Amino acid sequence: MEVRSASPKARVIDRADLDRLMAEAAADAGAEFFYCDRYASHSVSGDGVSVRSSSGERACRAVVGADGHTSAVARSMGSGPVREYVRGIQMDLPVAAARQDVFRIRIGRKYAPVFFSWEIPCGDFTRVGLCTSWSEGPPYAYLKALVDEHYPGAKPMAKHCGKIPLGGRGPTYGDRCLLIGDAAAQVKPVSGGGLYPALRAAPMLSETLSSALDSDDLSARRLSRYERMWRKDFGKSLDRAYRLRRMYVRFDDERLSRAGAFARRDDVHAVLNDIDIDDPGKVVGRLIRSSALVPGLLLLMRCLL
Numbered sequence: 036m037e038v039r040s041a042s043p044k045a046r047v048i049d050r051a052d053l054d055r056l057m058a059e060a061a062a063d064a065g066a067e068f069f070y071c072d073r074y075a076s077h078s079v080s081g082d083g084v085s086v087r088s089s090s091g092e093r094a095c096r097a098v099v100g101a102d103g104h105t106s107a108v109a110r111s112m113g114s115g116p117v118r119e120y121v122r123g124i125q126m127d128l129p130v131a132a133a134r135q136d137v138f139r140i141r142i143g144r145k146y147a148p149v150f151f152s153w154e155i156p157c158g159d160f161t162r163v164g165l166c167t168s169w170s171e172g173p174p175y176a177y178l179k180a181l182v183d184e185h186y187p188g189a190k191p192m193a194k195h196c197g198k199i200p201l202g203g204r205g206p207t208y209g210d211r212c213l214l215i216g217d218a219a220a221q222v223k224p225v226s227g228g229g230l231y232p233a234l235r236a237a238p239m240l241s242e243t244l245s246s247a248l249d250s251d252d253l254s255a256r257r258l259s260r261y262e263r264m265w266r267k268d269f270g271k272s273l274d275r276a277y278r279l280r281r282m283y284v285r286f287d288d289e290r291l292s293r294a295g296a297f298a299r300r301d302d303v304h305a306v307l308n309d310i311d312i313d314d315p316g317k318v319v320g321r322l323i324r325s326s327a328l329v330p331g332l333l334l335l336m337r338c339l340l
Contacts, residue, residue, distance in 0.1 A: 050230075069088075074108065077112075086098060099213050099214075100214040105198065106214065108212065114207065119200075120169045120198050122174045124165065124174045125195055128162075135156045138155045140152065140153055143291060144287075146177060148167050150168065150227075151165065168284070199217075200222055201220070201227070202224060202277050203220045203270075207261070207265075208258040210258075219236070225280055232273065239264040244261075
């Protein structure tokens with residue numbers, strides 16, 4: 036089934052280049068980098084924070100945990116556990132896709148148990164990857180099988196793998212401490228994408244922390260404003276998407292096929308063509324508001340039982 040929109044829904048970026056540009060912008064703004072120095076923990080006192088790292092201790096006024104999916108800052112702060120992790124892996128293959136305006140998704144246990152695989156055209160190469168549930172173990176075997184079947188003989192130019200936090204965690208604030216990005220589990224549960232939520236949250240964190248520093252009030256109560264801001268802005272969309280994910284994980288291949296047959300209907304297809312990939316949960320509301328689709332939605336719900 037092909038879903039198309041009259042306007043672009045996503046853009047492919049060079050993440051390494053983006054990271055470099057952001058690091059340069061941070062340095063220009065006055066940030067100082069400590070290379071080969073790993074954060075270990077921190078402790079908060081009335082007048083500041085003591086940060087322990089592989090090179091010793093440093094004193095500062097506040098800590099921002101942007102240290103990824105297994106955030107040591109979150110652990111030291113006492114934030115709650117992440118609801119769920121999935122395993123992701125992808126390769127860049129030296130194969131130019133015949134169609135550069137379409138990316139392919141495959142679902143089902145054969146390709147990516149309780150998630151999906153993706154094939155994204157990137158000019159003269161194609162990015163192929165997938166995620167699997169944590170219980171399935173390392174996902175490499177699934178990716179190898181996909182590549183062997185659809186890109187026989189292709190040798191990867193690059194390969195990346197990682198752990199993706201889904202479903203949120205809490206809280207993302209504490210005394211003299213804030214979390215952002217994967218460290219805060221600010222990740223889209225349907226796609227596993229974390230860049231967009233992190234970029235949305237960044238100005239809210241900056242505003243909250245700057246104001247708290249200016250007033251010399253870095254208490255958890257003051258910094259909780261950050262969590263209220265990001266949850267109001269995009270937290271509901273993450274919650275809706277996670278509910279969709281929890282529904283999806285209950286689908287076996289037979290149920291996925293029945294749901295797919297429903298999705299291929301012209302009236303459903305028209306709704307899917309305009310899906311917002313940053314908030315896919317909205318599509319359910321649009322389907323529910325169409326009385327003609329209610330019987331099909333009831334069938335879809337029976338697939339969950």
